[in-house]
Amino acid sequence: MTALADVVAFACLLTGAALCLTAGLGLVRFPDVLSRMHAGTKPQVLGVLLVMVGAAIRLDGWANAWMLLLVAAFQLLTAPVSAHLISRVAYRRRHVRRDLLLIDEFGPAGHQDPRYRGDEPGDAPPEEDGVLPQPS
Amino acid sequence: MTVEPAATRLRHQVPLAVWLVVVWMLLWGTWSWANLLSGSVVALTVLTLLPLPHVVGGARVRPLPLLVFLGHFVVDLFASGAEVAWQALRPGGVGRTAIVQVQLRADSDLLLTMVAEATSLVPGSLVLDLDREHRVMTLHLLPVRDLEGVARKKANVLVVEERLVRAFGSPADLAVLDGHQGKAVSTP
Numbered sequence: 026m027t028a029l030a031d032v033v034a035f036a037c038l039l040t041g042a043a044l045c046l047t048a049g050l051g052l053v054r055f056p057d058v059l060s061r062m063h064a065g066t067k068p069q070v071l072g073v074l075l076v077m078v079g080a081a082i083r084l085d086g087w088a089n090a091w092m093l094l095l096v097a098a099f100q101l102l103t104a105p106v107s108a109h110l111i112s113r114v115a116y117r118r119r120h121v122r123r124d125l126l127l128i129d130e131f132g133p134a135g136h137q138d139p140r141y142r143g144d145e146p147g148d149a150p151p152e153e154d155g156v157l158p159q160p161s
Numbered sequence: 162m163t164v165e166p167a168a169t170r171l172r173h174q175v176p177l178a179v180w181l182v183v184v185w186m187l188l189w190g191t192w193s194w195a196n197l198l199s200g201s202v203v204a205l206t207v208l209t210l211l212p213l214p215h216v217v218g219g220a221r222v223r224p225l226p227l228l229v230f231l232g233h234f235v236v237d238l239f240a241s242g243a244e245v246a247w248q249a250l251r252p253g254g255v256g257r258t259a260i261v262q263v264q265l266r267a268d269s270d271l272l273l274t275m276v277a278e279a280t281s282l283v284p285g286s287l288v289l290d291l292d293r294e295h296r297v298m299t300l301h302l303l304p305v306r307d308l309e310g311v312a313r314k315k316a317n318v319l320v321v322e323e324r325l326v327r328a329f330g331s332p333a334d335l336a337v338l339d340g341h342q343g344k345a346v347s348t349p
Contacts, residue, residue, distance in 0.1 A: 044246055051249030060255055062287055063245050063303045070282060071242030088190025095187045105281030109288045112301060116289055127259040127305050 034082035041075030044068045057122040058115035062108040070104050073097070177213065178204045226327035233324060237283040244285065248304055259305045260289065263318050265296045266337050267326050273298075275329065276322045283321055285314055 051064025077093040084090070115121065123129070178201075185200030186192065248255050267273055270293075277288045277298065290299040300318065305311050326334050 044242055047246035047249045051245060054249055055255050059287065059289075059301045060258060060303060063285075063301075064249055066281055066287065067238075067241045067244075068246040068249070071238055074238075086190075091187040091190050095184065101282070102278065105278045105288065108281060109277070112287055112289050121260075122258075127257045128308070128311065129260045 030082050034079045037075045037079030037082070041072040041077075041079060044072030044075065048072060058120045059112050062112045062115075066104050066108045070100055073100050174208055178208055181207060221329065221331065223328055226324065227329075230324040230328045233321075234279060234283070237321075241283055241285065244304065256304050256306065259302045259311050261300055261302060261311060261315055263298050263300060263315050265298055265319075265322055267322060267330065267334055268296060268337065269331070269334065272322075272326060272330060272334065275325050276318075279321050279325060280318055283317065286318060 045068070048064050048067075048069035051068065052061050055061045055064055074097050077097045081090045081093045084093075181204035182197065182200040185203055186196050189196045265273065265276060267276060273291065273293065273296070277291055280286050280298070280300065281288050285303050285305070287301045287303070288298060289301050292298075298318070300314075302311060302314050305314070323338060326338050330338070
């Protein structure tokens, strides 16, 4: 029985760690901020959950398991929120590889900053010919 | 914030207080009266010092649809984890992406929050923007091959929304859902 539990825990820990690794790889390999946020949410959350399951099986006592459950719950709650905030800022600052987009229903009329082209560093000065929308 | 009768305010704060006490107990990891007592004190202090506006349209929970949602959610979580992991690993790099808008039907802050959270974790989508007034959610889709795939993913978001509304929605939300059955409207 314990041997089986050990094997399951082992499998969960290894798979979780591998998924976290692919999340890291995705951060390096994906072409723009929005794609990177996909890597930062999905494989990473699943990886953390699997590591938690593996640890809960392997660690003795409920005290640890409850703590791990909390970690998992907050991971599920917070990862999408932070990813959303970062992507939203990236989109508004036009850090989007438009050549990779199949369609864009948000459109150029979306909330974009007209003064930034999108591939400059975050602290670059605005372009000269940019026109700010007049506040209504 | 408008001044509410103390009784109403108390009723709205009870679920939050219970949640805080539960978190406190989980953090300590053991059940004891001392933990319950100290947890209650901490929860009350937090609620008094940092009051939150109460959630409009409080949640009711239907157990069976909740299980349906959770089951699909876990499957989706694994599928999306595997899918994005493969995109990160495969030699060709990531494929095309897309930004789409989906017209949601639920009209409650709590439900929309849950839909947005769940959508970010299911395969291929990430919430970019949520227009609360028009209930339009803007999503970034990661691996898309063609327009058909995009349409499929958009339909999938509505399915997730439907499962959530069936699990947590009020009767009014459910009626709205049955009224617009299966309409995936995209704004121009």
